[in-house]
Amino acid sequence: MKKENAIYVENLTKMFGDFTAVNNISFEVGKGEVFGFLGANGAGKTTAMKMLIGILKPTSGHAQVASFDVASQADEVKKSIGYMSQRFSLYNDLTIKENITFFGGIYGLKKSVIKEKTQELIDELGLKDEANKLVKSLPLGWKQKVAFSVSLLHNPRIIFLDEPTGGVDPITRRQFWEMIYREAHKGKTIFVTTHYMDEAEYCDRVSIMVEGKIEALDTPKNLKTQYKVDSMNQVFLKLARNIE
Amino acid sequence: MKRFIGFIEKEFYHILRDRRSLFILFGMPIVQVLLFGFAITNEINNVDIAILDHSKDATTKVIIDKIAASEYFSIKQFIDYEAAIEPAFKKGQIKAVLNFEKDFSNKLISEKKATIQILTDATDPNTANTISNYMASILQNYQEELNKGIALSYQIVPKTRLAYNPELKSVFMFVPGVMTVILMLVSAMMTSISITREKELGTMEILLVSPLKPLQVIIGKVVPYILLAVINAIIIILLSIFVFRMPVQGSLFLLGAESLLFIINALSLGILISTISASQQTAMMASLMGLMLPVILLSGFIFPISSMPIPLQIISNIIPAKWFIIILKGIMLKGVGLAYIWKETLVLLGMTLLFIGISTKKYKIRLE
Known part of the structure; x- marks a missing residue:
């Protein structure tokens, strides 16, 4: 059990009946690292992530997040992580301010802190005019940025992002990744799943999951050298094809 | 909290x-x-009815007036012969026909018995049932009035009370x-x-x-x-x-x-x-x-x-x-x-x- 690691996974397995969704995976994520968690649809990414954020119990193996065990200390894990899902994470029929107040509230932040954070967040994203508008009326890219900021409200040490940029235009995606980097520089650990291979290039290290197993895990640069290709896209295709 | x-x-x-x-x-x-x-609602109010009166004497007039006076019925038309009943029903305006037999008064006095036929449109069975009950109770009422003062040797008078919802x-x-x-x-x-x-x-x-x-x-x-x-x-x-x-x-x-x-x-x-x-x-x-x-x-x-x-x-x-x-x-x-x-x-x-x-x-x- 290494204390310096943000995430520590050892022989983690999840079975649904006879089907093995996650097959004996092990990896570590260091503090302040941007870790890309890649894989085709159905490769077991989401299942693995659900175990790490404490809403799915592992069948066997261990996982520690923020040095808490995900199976036995799920409550502690939940307090130390932020989470933003591929599906939209804010309430459409609440205003930006109300969403911030609500999510701040369920993480047990004090009213004064929430007020302060709300102001900070609105200034930072330049949403002064939109703060009292329903989230419904915002463009998708803005919603995602607000959702990311909301997942940071309680100052978590580790942030889990499940396909955060799905359906967003390239410029907004770029801005989104700038936000991710800013948080990583502050020492936060980022665990991100994505389908965009160009985004994989932005990560410090990436793992590629195929059929429940981690088939590759290294820096994008090393992976490209290892598979003798120029882009992460080709690495991904090569891996997926070899398995078939 | x-x-x-x-x-x-x-x-x-x-x-x-x-x-x-x-x-x-x-x-x-x-x-x-x-x-x-x-x-x-199961109650009836101002149901349209027709009358077929073969006698047209004093007694039938009293009964008809009584029915007309009740809030439950309103007399829509008078029919003169049996064959006209069916068309009246078919038009759908009336829900019931009251048919008095011939020589109603005379029979009532001489034979102490006279007959009224109550015909109802039972395409809506609940309403038909209610109508005939209400009609019967108006007639019953009239009969009691007639018998007032006459001591019958044996008499069973059911006194019903509708508990908890007297007006139904x-x-x-x-x-x-x-x-x-x-x-x-x-x-x-x-x-x-x-x-x-x-x-x-x-x-x-x-x-x-x-x-x-x-x-x-x-x-x-x-x-x-x-x-x-x-x-x-x-x-x-x-x-x-x-x-x-x-x-x-x-x-x-x-x-x-x-x-x-x-x-x-x-x-x-x-x-x-x-x-x-x-x-x-x-x-x-x-x-x-x-x-x-x-x-x-x-x-x-x-x-x-x-x-x-x-x-x-x-x-x-x-x-x-x-x-x-x-x-x-x-x-x-x-x-x-x-x-x-x-x-x-x-x-x-x-x-x-x-x-x-x-x-x-x-x-x-x-x-x-």
Whole structure:
């Protein structure tokens, strides 16, 4: 059990009946690292992530997040992580301010802190005019940025992002990744799943999951050298094809 | 606790900003009570009838005047011969024909017996039945007047009294039923929809990743609906007292407590539905087909349970609404206390605990 690691996974397995969704995976994520968690649809990414954020119990193996065990200390894990899902994470029929107040509230932040954070967040994203508008009326890219900021409200040490940029235009995606980097520089650990291979290039290290197993895990640069290709896209295709 | 209040606040934003659910929540009870109270009724008023009088003598005139004077009937036309009855019915304007035989007065005096035929349009059997009963009672009345002062050697005079609802107002029968339906609708359907909505939108996942306990999430979702259901119950009771003059004979406190028990029963059913349905549509269909239909058809709300076939009577026992309607009628109309309805209360309580047990178990399984 290494204390310096943000995430520590050892022989983690999840079975649904006879089907093995996650097959004996092990990896570590260091503090302040941007870790890309890649894989085709159905490769077991989401299942693995659900175990790490404490809403799915592992069948066997261990996982520690923020040095808490995900199976036995799920409550502690939940307090130390932020989470933003591929599906939209804010309430459409609440205003930006109300969403911030609500999510701040369920993480047990004090009213004064929430007020302060709300102001900070609105200034930072330049949403002064939109703060009292329903989230419904915002463009998708803005919603995602607000959702990311909301997942940071309680100052978590580790942030889990499940396909955060799905359906967003390239410029907004770029801005989104700038936000991710800013948080990583502050020492936060980022665990991100994505389908965009160009985004994989932005990560410090990436793992590629195929059929429940981690088939590759290294820096994008090393992976490209290892598979003798120029882009992460080709690495991904090569891996997926070899398995078939 | 502070987290909790924030959660409930958010739930109210959802409800207040969704016009459709607001209408279901507050429009429906009012519309339904008024509809059932005014439009759907077993009473008859100013039913159009026709008279075929073969005698046209003093006695038949008195009887016809008596019928015309009652508020139940209005005489639309006079027919002269039998063959005209059928066409009159077919036109659909009249619901009944009163046919006096020839020499009515004479026969009544000489033979002490004369005959009137009451023909009713039984395409609507309930109305036909009511019409002939009302008609018979007017004639009975007249007969008693005639016999006044004449001592019959043996006489059995049944004196009927219609207890608890002397005027046979059908609204008295419908109010407990409507209240049951509305509370079921608000509590079960609305909560199941609101919980599945969070699942569908993906926000449920965010809530489960937060430090809130699953149980807290569920209670937070349910509490606002308890409040709304209570407000609804109050609206319905006020409407029935002030618009329909329906008395509440028993204790208001007991009425409130029993209503709360039923609301919690319905809510636990709603949670149960939300654990087994993945989308709002499924939740709505499950609530409508699985809950509303049995509540309306098998609870004794509209159709009396005692006249159902035995298998249906047995099935009706597992419908919570049946027990709640018995309780409501007991408290509102008969004014009984807990001593008379403890059995029904116990059944309802048992069902509630069972539903809560099953739904918490189901809910936990989903999280594994």
